[in-house]
Amino acid sequence: MQYSKKVLEAFKHPKNIGEIKNPDGLGKIGNPVCGDLMWIYIKVGKNKEGQEIIKDIKFKTFGCVAAIASSSMLTELAKGKTLKEAKKLSNKDIADALDKLPAPKMHCSNLAADGLKRAIEDYEKKKSLKTKQDKK
């Protein structure tokens, strides 16, 4: 598999590895075909305009070079973004930021973006539950 320099760099020195204790959102995603797994942890905060942002993000990945590199790239792209912007992050955005992934590996970066979406959904679900409970 021929990887771009950026993929290899992100693989060799991945950013934002690990877990967040008591995360606001956790997105677990796997690829049943190859067995890859990604867990994306997020902490949500607010910016000056009062919008919700990804304050902190970390990942754990069981997978190949592309899976690790794209997880790392996702966390870099998502950090500081508003939840609305972060939700829009796509497979293509991650691949572009990595100077492309080999064609058969595109599913790996797909995972990272979907993992983040799940983490945000997890956060939103918890939040709406909490609001409902507060109203009671």
Place this chain on the structure above:
Amino acid sequence: MKTYLDNAATTKVAPEVMEVIKEYSTEKYGNASSLHSFGRKARDALEKARARIAKELNAAPEEIIFTASGTEADNLAIKETAFFHKDKGNHIITSKIEHPAVKETCRFLEEMGFEVTYLDVDKNGFVDLKQLEKAIKKNTILVSIMHANNEIGTIEPIDKIGEICRKKGVIFHTDAVQSFTKIPIDVKKIKADLISLSAHKIHGPKGIGVLYKRKNVKIGTLIHGGGHEFGLRSGTENVAGAVGFAKAVDLVDKEDIAKMKKLRDKLIDGLMKIPETILNGPKDKRLCNNVNVAFKYIEGEALVLRLDDEGVAASTGSACSSKSLLPSHVLIAIGLKPREAHGSLRLSLSKYTNEEEVDYALKVIPKVVEELRSISPLWRKK
């Protein structure tokens, strides 16, 4: 430090081999079919090389056919047996752990209307002789089972397989690319009719292989042309390659086998100390230079590239490392789950591998496994 532990993929050309390749490429470069002295010198060297390889198998020189690779030897053996004997039957038997050179050739023959039985193997990779015997039918024309497996090192009982095939009157082919010179084969004792060999696994050059074909066994022509190599595969003979192959055989020393075995066992023992590690392939009846383990909860492609950064060259059967994104068919056949095959690592030694390199690998691998496990969501320290 750098250590090359991927000798099952290919090996370094021995300096002595390089010398003869140079000699037969720059001084004695004649075409072995030419009448003049240049040609005669080349012919002479080619026939000496043929005799040398024949001697290693206790075969006759005219039973040695030079090919361009082990893969070509497999293609010649399997396709040309099938096509030549198709009036007798259309059934072929092979195993589920063959090298792609055999596996894909059998798949091709299935497309051409042949029927292929793929024998199961047990958890260590051994074929079941009873299953083989049962699988042989009236229309069976060929059995192709490898001598030693390229991924997990299993040494198949080709002596017994040969007996069964001979008793049933079926041609027996074995791919001995990984085992040649590591495990002796005497064709007077082992009843193999066709044997594939390759030079670059034993410190010879790439681009030269051999098919041993027992004298009375008839097969068709794979490559048509000027009638080289007994009319079975034409093309100007690769004299430098053949001479290099013979030289590589000359250089084999029994003591190297014992040395590799010792280092192999040291590697296996050291790696098995890493928690949640599986040994793939048998403990005994294993190729002297093969180590294959699976580390749970990590992925092999990432492992191989991280090891490469540390100077250790190895390979993996992980799905992520293959173009098809499918895990190794060998690891699946021995019962590994795809997720376990994910974390497989093959290390293969050569006679040039020394203890210092093995110690270095044993220092680096546990560290890298630990690092990758630390970022794996499946890993929980126990």
